[in-house]
Amino acid sequence: MIFERSRILVVEDDPTSLRMLAEILRHEHELIIATNCNDALKLLAEKPDLILLDLYLGESKGIEVLSRVKADPELQDIPVLCVTSSTETNDIEEAFHFGAVDYITKPYNEIILQSKVNTFLDLSRKTALLHEQANTDALTGLSNRRQLDAQLPQLWLRMADEAKPMAAIMIDLDDFKGVNDYFGHPVGDATIKFVGSTLAQCVDPFSDLVFRIGGDEFVVLLPGVDFSGALKLGETIREKVEVSSLDMLPSAGEEGGFRLSGIEITVSIGIASALAIKTVSPLLLIEKADAALYQAKEAGRNTVYPKSEPKRMEATAPDSSSLS
Numbered sequence: 001m002i003f004e005r006s007r008i009l010v011v012e013d014d015p016t017s018l019r020m021l022a023e024i025l026r027h028e029h030e031l032i033i034a035t036n037c038n039d040a041l042k043l044l045a046e047k048p049d050l051i052l053l054d055l056y057l058g059e060s061k062g063i064e065v066l067s068r069v070k071a072d073p074e075l076q077d078i079p080v081l082c083v084t085s086s087t088e089t090n091d092i093e094e095a096f097h098f099g100a101v102d103y104i105t106k107p108y109n110e111i112i113l114q115s116k117v118n119t120f121l122d123l124s125r126k127t128a129l130l131h132e133q134a135n136t137d138a139l140t141g142l143s144n145r146r147q148l149d150a151q152l153p154q155l156w157l158r159m160a161d162e163a164k165p166m167a168a169i170m171i172d173l174d175d176f177k178g179v180n181d182y183f184g185h186p187v188g189d190a191t192i193k194f195v196g197s198t199l200a201q202c203v204d205p206f207s208d209l210v211f212r213i214g215g216d217e218f219v220v221l222l223p224g225v226d227f228s229g230a231l232k233l234g235e236t237i238r239e240k241v242e243v244s245s246l247d248m249l250p251s252a253g254e255e256g257g258f259r260l261s262g263i264e265i266t267v268s269i270g271i272a273s274a275l276a277i278k279t280v281s282p283l284l285l286i287e288k289a290d291a292a293l294y295q296a297k298e299a300g301r302n303t304v305y306p307k308s309e310p311k312r313m314e315a316t317a318p319d320s321s322s323l324s
């Protein structure tokens with residue numbers, strides 16, 4: 001079922017067909033019209049929810065638009081429904097080969113057109129939702145470990161191209177088991193949510209990325225940030241969690257609130273930074289931050305480690321294997 005107006009890019013050069021299509025679809029959907037390949041390629045920037053693509057566009061072939069969509073990681077999930085008046089199966093086979101989801105024939109049958117458009121819009125919406133759920137931590141709404149695994153190499157390669165450093169901050173709640181044991185799991189959950197939102201408030205939302213990677217463990221990736229920048233942010237996070245934890249948690253007396261007197265929430269933080277280099281695995285950055293976090297715990301918790309920049313990562317890396 002379609003709940004909101006979807007945006008459909010209609011690529012069609014025949015005025016009569018265009019009028020018919022518009023008449024059938026415009027009540028339920030927002031239509032973006034292109035009458036040739038070049039305009040269609042430009043309008044892809046609008047990221048439509050579905051593309052209705054005539055395979056015959058005068059001189060040019062609609063297949064060009066289709067192949068461009070499927071080659072672009074940002075666009076390739078948009079369903080492309082091809083339109084043809086041809087009875088030649090070769091063109092339809094070629095369209096399927098390039099990634100079309102289905103085809104419809106001219107002259108249009110209103111029921112078939114609406115049904116196919118709505119089916120593929122619905123399917124693509126559900127796929128996007130599943131994708132989002134698979135990459136999001138349900139408790140905090142932050143990106144999860146799977147997203148970290150996907151984004152880390154991409155960011156690292158981008159920083160390597162720009163010859164910039166990248167930093168990772170690893171954060172772990174201190175003695176969190178005690179919070180669960182003493183106050184119960186719901187208070188533990190509220191504590192994790194509080195730390196997640198505190199992290200989100202501390203970072204630059206335009207460049208930094210925050211992940212909850214496990215029970216009480218978080219990672220912040222800082223593209224373009226060197227050691228001193230990461231140390232500064234690590235200290236800010238540590239202090240903000242410690243100072244504001246009691247204020248920010250649900251307090252006794254609130255509806256559905258919790259009694260939290262006596263809790264002091266603190267975090268231990270490990271940081272690492274390195275100049276991004278394509279031949280060095282970015283996992284080394286995470287391993288370094290993790291080792292630093294262990295040191296922070298060893299040093300008594302509620303601290304950031306290290307306090308000064310260690311030797312450069314690439315010089316000490318035991319394994320300089322290429323990225324896969």
Ligand SMILES: Nc1nc2c(ncn2[C@@H]2O[C@H](COP(=O)(O)OP(=O)(O)OP(=O)(O)O)[C@@H](O)[C@H]2O)c(=O)[nH]1
Pocket residue numbers: 139172173174175176177178180184185186187188189192214215216297301
């Ligand atoms: N409430 C709640 N607890 C969780 C969740 N996921 C993991 N945990 C708990 O988090 C606790 C993590 O504790 P540990 O890793 O042993 O460490 P800690 O008690 O924080 O001690 P240190 O890290 O050494 O300071 C465990 O008790 C887990 O059961 C969750 O989603 N909600």
